Amino acid sequence: MAKIVVDPLTRIEGHLRIEVEVENGKVSDAHVIGTMYRGIEPMLRGRDPRDATYVTERVCGVCAGSHGWASSLALDQAFGAKVPSGGRLIRNLIIGAMWLHDHPLHFYHLSALDYIDIMAVAQYQGKDPGLLVVKDKIVKLVTAGDTAPLTPRYKPDEFSVNDPELVTMAVAHYIKALEMQAKAKKMSALFAGKQPHQSSIVVGGVTMLPTLETVERFRSMLLEQLEFVEKTYLPDVITFGTGPLLPLAQAGVGGGSLNYLSFGGFARDDEGKDLFLKAGIIMNGDLNNILPVDEAKIMEDVQYSWYKASANGKTPYLSETIPDLDKKDAYTFVKAPRYDGQPMEVGPLARMLVMKPKGLMDLITQYNIKPGAVARHAARAYETLLLAEEMLNWVDALEKEMGSNFRIHDTDHWEAPATGQGAGMTEAPRGSLGHFVKIGDHKIENYQMIVPTTWNFSPRDDKSVLGPLEQALIGVPVPDLDNPLNIVRVVRSYDPCLACAIHLINPVTNDIQKFQIGW
C-alpha cells in the first residue's frame, strides 16, 4: 500500500489537499481536505442587512455573481421585496453571462491540461495558418527553455491525447477560450458594473437601468458566445469524450455516490415558480424517480471537521460550529452536509440528470457513458448550450419590459425591516447554493451559506460514510504513483471551489445555529 498526497491541488479555486491510499494500482481510501478559512458569515452579524449582497459576492471571484445573487434572493424574502420583471431578467442575464465564462474556463483552462500532451503540438504537420502560429509559439517556448506555466506537469499517461492535430486544435481553443471568458465577463459587466464582483445586484432588484442600446450590445455579445459554445466548446468536449477519452467515460472513472441534488435556479416568472434549471433529488442513480427537494432533510455533520460536536442538532440552522483545530480525527475545514442522511453530488451533472435533456441523454446512451469525470464535463458543456439559448429569450423578454413603466427595483422595500428571515436557494455553476438570513433590530442576526463544494467535497460523517468526492476517488486507477493523473482528473471534474466551501465555520461564537426549521 502506498500513500499519495497532492497539495496544493492546483487549477481549482482555493486551497485543497488530497490524500489517497493506493493498493494494487487503485485508490483504496481517500481524504479530501480544505485548508483555508476566512470567517465571512460571522463578520456579517450586527451589520446592515443590505451589506450582505456586496460582502458575500466576494466569497468567490470565480463563480462571481452567484453569492451576491443568492444573498439578494434571501434578502428579498426577508425584506418582503417584490423584484420587478426587469430586475429579475437583468439578474438572470448578469449571472447567465458569468456561467458562460465559467463553464468553458473550467474545461479549457482548469481541466484540459490533464487530458492532452501539450508538447505534441511540436509534431503538428498540418497547414492551417492559425494552428501553425500555435505550433510556432509552443516550439519557441520550448527552444527558449521557458514553458511555464505549461510545465512542470505530471507525465502524460495512456489516456492523454497526443494526436498532434487534436492537441494543436485544443491549444488553439485554449487561447480562443481565454478571449471568450474575458468577453463574457465584459458582457456581464454591461449590466453589472464590473466583473468579477459586480455591484448591480442589490436587495429588491438591480441598480443598472439599461438603455435599449446596452441590451442590444449584450445580445450581440451573447450571439458570439452562443456560436463559440455551439461550434467550439461543446464539439470539443464531445470529440474528446467520445474519442480518445471514451474508455475513461465508459469506465465511469470518478463516478461516486450516484445521489444527486439540484435546488433549481433562474426564475422565468416573478413568483419564482417556473425555474429554467429544475429542482430535484436523485437517489442511488434512479433517474426514473426524481424526488422533490425537502429542506428539512438537510443535515450537517462535523464528526471529522475541525469543530466540536454539536449539542443542538444537525440541521444547518441549529448545529453548532465551535472550532476545535486540535480535534482528534478531524481533517478538514469543510463540514459534511447530508440529504436524508446521504452524501449528495451537486453541479452540472446533477442538474442535467434531473432535467434529462434529450440531446445529452441520447449521447450518454449511444456511447454507453457512465457517471464520472468525463460525464461531468459533457453535462457542463451541454448545460452551457441550453443556458446560452435560454438567455436569448431573457433578452427578448427584457426588451419587451422596457416600455414606459420599466421597473428594475422594489424601492418601497429598500430599508431593512425590524425583523425578518429569508432563504435564497438557487444554483451556482458548481451546484446548489443556499443563503439564509435572519434579521433582528434592522440588523443581521444570523447569516448562513450552504455552498456547492461543501456538498461535493465534504469529509466523512458520523457514520463514517465518505463524502461524494472521497467515494468517487475509491477505485480510481493509479498505475504510476509519481503521476497520479486520474486523481486530479476526477477532483477537477467537480470544478471545486474551496473558497466557497470553507468559509462557513465560526471559530469564536456558535450563533449561526439559531435558525428555526420551516421557513
Next chain:
Amino acid sequence: MGNFDLLNAKGVSRRDFMKLVGATIAAFGLPGLFAPQAANAVEQALNKPPVIWLEGMDCTGCTESTIASLNPSAAELILDMISLRYHETIMAGSGNKSEEAYQDALKDKFILVVEGSIPSKEDRYCMVGGKPFRLTLIEAAQKAQAIIAVGSCASEGAGIPGACDTGAVGVSEILKAEGISTPLINLPCCPVKPTTLIGTLIYYLTYQKVPPLDTQNRPLAYYGTLLHDNCPRRGHFENGEYLTDWNDPLQKEYCLILKGCKGPKTYTDCAQVWWNDNANFCINAGSPCSGCSEKDFYQGFSPLYSKQESFKLPGIGHVNADTVGKTIGGAAAVGVGVHLVATAASGRLKKEDHKEDM
C-alpha cells in the same frame, strides 16, 4: 522582440502593439514615458520576467480580473509578457510538481505577486502545501526583487477579510512585522483592476523601480485623484440632485451619495478608466462606490448603502448626511419633489427656508 507572436495570430502587428502600450502608458499619465520610445523600451524590458503569484486567503477574483483583460489579452499576458512560473489557478503542475516549479523560480530574480490576505492569529487558517501560507510568503518576499500586492485583501487593511476575526492582514503588515525591506506596491480594489496591474508591471519592468507611491504604497498614477472630483455625476451633486429611485429615468444619472457612495473618500481612477475593457464601472451602473481602493475598506466604510455619516455639500459647508436623508424622506411623504428638497439641502435655497439644523 518576438515574444508577442500571439498578437500576430490575432492579426495584430507589432506596430499595433507599440501603439497599445504607448496609449496605455499615456492614458495612465505615467511620467516620463511617451510613445513611441515607450513601446520600444517596454518591449526591450519585457524579457519575460519570472513571476511567482501566491494566493493566500483569497477568492481568486484578482486572478479572474487579471485574465478579464482584453487589451492585452490574457493569453498575451500569461504566455508572452511574463514567465508565469507559479500560479496555483493556472499552472499545469500539482503537488510536488508545483512545489518544484516554486523552488526553481525562487532561484531567479522574480517578481512576487500576492493575492489574498494572511491570517495573523492562527497559521492553520491558511495552509498551502502542508505549510503555513504566512511562512511561504515570508520566504518568497525576502527573495523577490519587488512585491505587488493585488486587490484589497493583500493590500494594507486586508479588505473584507480584514473585518473578520482571523486577524487577516495584508502583505505590508507582514513585511513590517518581519523587517523585510523588499519594495512593495499595493494595488487595492476588489478585485484588482487589470489595467492598473498591467500598467504597474510595465512601469516597473521598464524603469526597474517602483513608481511614485502614496502613503498607502499605491501608485499615484492610479490612486492620485479623488473619485468624487472626477465623477461623471459630479454636476448633479453640485445641483443637489440625488438618486433615490433606481426606476426613475429622470434620476438615472443623479448623484449616489444618498445610496451610500464613498466617492468623496476614495482615491481611484475608476471614473476615468472603466472596468472590463471600458464596459462599465460601479457608479455608471447606478451602484454607490464602496471605497474598495482604500485601506479603511471594508470595516471603516460599512454600512455600504447608508449615507455617509458626514460629507461636504456644496454651499452649506459640513452637513450631517442623516439630516439630508430625513429631509428628503419627509419631503417625499408630503409629496414634494425630490429635486426641490435636494436643492434646498444643497443650500441653493435660502438657509431660512430649510428648517433642519445644518
